[in-house]
Amino acid sequence: MEENTILEKKNLNSAVVKFVIYKPLIAASAQAGQFVILRGREGGERVPVTLVDWDSTQGTITVIIQAIGKSTTMFNALQQGEKFLNVAGPLGTPxxxxxxxxxxxxxxxxxxxxxxxxxxxxxxxxxxxxxxxxxxxxxxxxxxxxxxxxxxxxxxxxxxxxxxxxxxxxxxxxxxxxxxxxxxxxxxxxxxxxxxxxxxLMDKLNIVPYASLNPIMLDGTGMCGCCRVTVEGTVRFACVEGPMFPAKTIDFDELIRRTSEYKPQEKQSLQAYQKDHVCKCGLH
Ligand SMILES: Cc1cc2nc3c(=O)[nH]c(=O)nc-3n(C[C@H](O)[C@H](O)[C@H](O)COP(=O)(O)OP(=O)(O)OC[C@H]3O[C@@H](n4cnc5c(N)ncnc54)[C@H](O)[C@@H]3O)c2cc1C
Ligand code: FES
Incomplete structure (x- = not known):
């Protein structure tokens, strides 16, 4: 069996797909809260997705992906038996x-x-x-x-x-x-x-809150600084120090601003893909 092969694909709803992927090394060491970075093809975007499940005996990991832009739409068109180009991880702090x-x-x-x-x-x-x-x-x-x-x-x-x-x-x-x-x-x-x-609300009700942050990420290993978030007034790198942080002092407004930075380009890229895409999977 070749690594990164999709062993199982299941549509959970019109936009969300579950993939079981053969990746023994990641399956052997994954922990709750960690993620992988996927690429579908040469020159493709690096996309972080959470490790939802793993089975070290079978050597498989499970990810669940919502098609939201070009890359995730392309991923969700992949079929059982096809492969992701790269599956890097496990990343992040459990x-x-x-x-x-x-x-x-x-x-x-x-x-x-x-x-x-x-x-x-x-x-x-x-x-x-x-x-x-x-x-x-x-x-x-x-x-x-x-x-x-x-x-x-x-x-x-x-x-x-x-x-x-x-x-x-x-x-x-x-x-x-x-x-x-x-x-x-x-x-x-x-x-x-x-x-x-x-x-x-949790803070008001005396519930200690934690939140898993989803800034735009590139390398996922602490080198590019793309995933900067502010927690307790300090800059933190979500890919290596998170993605889960104590949430009381997270600057969510800054995170909203930073994830919206490339919206026009993301929209343009999705529209161009949808215009040229000839659907083989019945989803688009
Ligand atoms: C640690 C981590 C774990 C994640 N786990 C999952 C997961 O298990 N399943 C899943 O479906 N998605 C997950 N995401 C979000 C996923 O990475 C984005 O949806 C994806 O990068 C969008 O790529 P795109 O090219 O399809 O869309 P783009 O065209 O790049 O973006 C489309 C829209 O999504 C927003 N967006 C871009 N990057 C992100 C991002 N990193 N997080 C959230 N929104 C983003 C943009 O602002 C834009 O509105 C995770 C993100 C992080 C950082
Ligand atoms: S994604 Fe590059 S430093 Fe976190």
Missing amino acids: VEIKNYGTVAVVGGGVGIAEVYPIARALKQAGNRVIAVLGARTKELLILEKQMNELCDKTVCATDDGSYGMKGMVTDAIETLHNSGEKINAGFVIGPIPMMKFTTR
């Missing part, structure tokens, strides 16, 4: 796993997949784990069954009320708090505004 007591793992959209390995490790460390899963609409809510099986309690919220409670993950956390749940720590992964408001 999340500190210990017994915090009761923890909330909060995922928004594809962030649900990213928080899943953290939920699993926290459960194995003896925590009572409450999953709070949010999405715009029912179709976009992924991995509910897996989270249900793993966690002590699962609460779902959709913006349009098509599944679970109507509202955002912040509404779900407030409801849990008002019902008497005493949560000690919260691990949040999702869109940046969602992480900003969720960690603010």
Whole structure:
């Protein structure tokens, strides 16, 4: 079996795909909170994605990718039996796993997949784990069954009320708090505004917040400085010191500004790709 081969591909919804990839060395050392950098082809962009699962016996890793721009759209068009050009990792600092007591793992959209390995490790460390899963609409809510099986309690919220409670993950956390749940720590992964408001709320409710940051990354090994974020007034490199940080003092507004820097070019690049792309996978 050749490394980087896609052994399994499953569409989780219209934009999100799960890939099981043959990569024994990464499978042997991956830890919760770490990620890989993928390239699909020569000259292609380097894209960070979270290690959602790994199996050291089979030599496989699992990633779950949301098609959002050109590179992720190209990745999600790859088929079982095809290969990623490069799969580099495991990268990043693993999340500190210990017994915090009761923890909330909060995922928004594809962030649900990213928080899943953290939920699993926290459960194995003896925590009572409450999953709070949010999405715009029912179709976009992924991995509910897996989270249900793993966690002590699962609460779902959709913006349009098509599944679970109507509202955002912040509404779900407030409801849990008002019902008497005493949560000690919260691990949040999702869109940046969602992480900003969720960690603010957690701080107000005396829940120690942690958030996994997703700045634009290039090398992923601390050399380019592209992934700079500000935490407690200090510049930190998310690729090596994170991506998970204590969230109370993260400068989320700076992160929003920095990830928006290349929006016009990203849009142009996706449009050019979609114009020329002849779909073979039935997704586009
Ligand atoms: C540590 C880490 C782990 C990640 N894990 C996952 C994962 O498990 N699954 C997944 O689907 N995505 C994950 N992401 C986000 C993923 O890397 C981006 O969606 C991807 O780089 C976008 O590339 P693109 O060419 O398709 O889109 P682009 O055209 O580059 O960007 C499209 C849009 O996405 C935004 N964007 C660009 N780079 C990022 C980024 N790094 N993070 C978030 N938004 C970005 C842009 O502002 C723009 O609005 C992760 C990011 C980081 C930093
Ligand atoms: S991505 Fe280059 S230093 Fe972090």
